Amino acid sequence: EIVLTQSPGTLSLSPGERATLSCRASQSVSSNYLAWYQQKRGQAPRLLIYGASSRATGIPDRFSGSGSGTDFTLTISRLEPEDFAVYYCQQYDSSPLTFGGGTKVEIK
Amino acid sequence: QVQLQESGPGLVRPSETLSLTCTVSGGSVSSGSDYWSWIRQPPGKGLEWIAYIYNSGSTNYNPSLKSRVTISVDTSKNQFSLKLSSVTAADTAVYYCARLTYYYDSRRYYYYFDYWGQGTLVTVSS
Numbered sequence: 001e002i003v004l005t006q007s008p009g010t011l012s013l014s015p016g017e018r019a020t021l022s023c024r025a026s027q028s029v030s031s032n033y034l035a036w037y038q039q040k041r042g043q044a045p046r047l048l049i050y051g052a053s054s055r056a057t058g059i060p061d062r063f064s065g066s067g068s069g070t071d072f073t074l075t076i077s078r079l080e081p082e083d084f085a086v087y088y089c090q091q092y093d094s095s096p097l098t099f100g101g102g103t104k105v106e107i108k
Numbered sequence: 109q110v111q112l113q114e115s116g117p118g119l120v121r122p123s124e125t126l127s128l129t130c131t132v133s134g135g136s137v138s139s140g141s142d143y144w145s146w147i148r149q150p151p152g153k154g155l156e157w158i159a160y161i162y163n164s165g166s167t168n169y170n171p172s173l174k175s176r177v178t179i180s181v182d183t184s185k186n187q188f189s190l191k192l193s194s195v196t197a198a199d200t201a202v203y204y205c206a207r208l209t210y211y212y213d214s215r216r217y218y219y220y221f222d223y224w225g226q227g228t229l230v231t232v233s234s
Contacts, residue, residue: 001171035220044204044224045155050211051218088155092208092219096170099155 002026004089004100012108019076021103023089028069033093036065036074039102040085048087049074079105110135112205112225120199120232126192130205130225137181137188138164143208144188145221146179148201156201160208161188195232202227 003026013019023034031052037045047056049065052072062077076083084107089100116128130144137144145160159169159179169177173192181188192199206224210217 032216032218037221044206044227045221046224047220047222050220051216054218056220056222090155090221095168096172097157097208099157101154 001096002029002091002094002098004091004098006087006089006100006103008103009101010104010106012106013079014108015079015081017079019074019079019083019105021074021076021087021105023067023072023074023100025070025072025091029072029091029093031068031072033091034065034067034072035090037088037090038083038085039088045088076105110207110223112207112223114203114205114225114228116228116230118229118231120195120230121234122196122232123194126190126195126199126230126232128190128203128205128228128230130188130190132186132188132207135207135223136183137161137186138183141210143168143210144181145206145208146190147204147206147221148199149204149227150198150201158190158192158203197232200230200232202229 005024007022034052036049039045053065064075066073086102086104088102111133113131120126143160143162146158161167161179161181176193178191204227206221210219
């Protein structure tokens with residue numbers, strides 16, 4: 001099973017700041033099988049990024065993804081008030097499909 | 109626009125079987141390019157993939173739950189279902205149904221969950 005470790009667990013930032021979230025895999029993941037999701041309290045997750053770097057439909061360009069192999073990054077260039085949420089990475093390079101433990105982006 | 113809606117009991121007794129149904133609209137559970145999935149999230153914790161069904165009956169299960177899980181599909185109702193047996197308090201979670209789809213481009217496949225239900229909280233308690 002591929003374990004995804006997200007860091008930091010919590011990121012305390014102010015609106016307008018840049019957020020950098022990390023997702024590290026226990027073994028190499030093909031970038032086309034790596035996705036990122038945003039989850040707000042009481043809501044289902046929402047797809048942000050697929051293929052490690054492709055934004056899903058309707059996702060603002062302040063969200064970007066990068067990385068390869070075992071290290072992937074989600075960057076939010078300038079935090080908007082609606083961006084404070086929990087973010088998960090997910091892989092399906094091999095079964096079972098797994099999610100990272102999440103990074104909470106909170107208002108400082 | 110694809111929509112998914114979970115339904116089922118919100119309270120299940122320990123050792124009994126949890127049963128949930130997901131009703132799909134705007135899409136077809138018979139679609140060959142979609143994997144109809146169940147995912148759960150214990151209160152305050154992360155996401156765990158449980159299983160998916162595709163091609164109107166092929167299945168894939170998370171090994172951690174495989175011995176207790178059955179996923180099935182009813183194409184006539186455009187629904188798919190989850191049964192989890194011998195539940196304990198550790199199975200208390202919000203259960204989501206979701207569509208795992210794929211996209212093929214430049215000789216590569218891309219897999220991701222693009223549509224989710226709103227989730228339903230199932231509590232295991234006597």
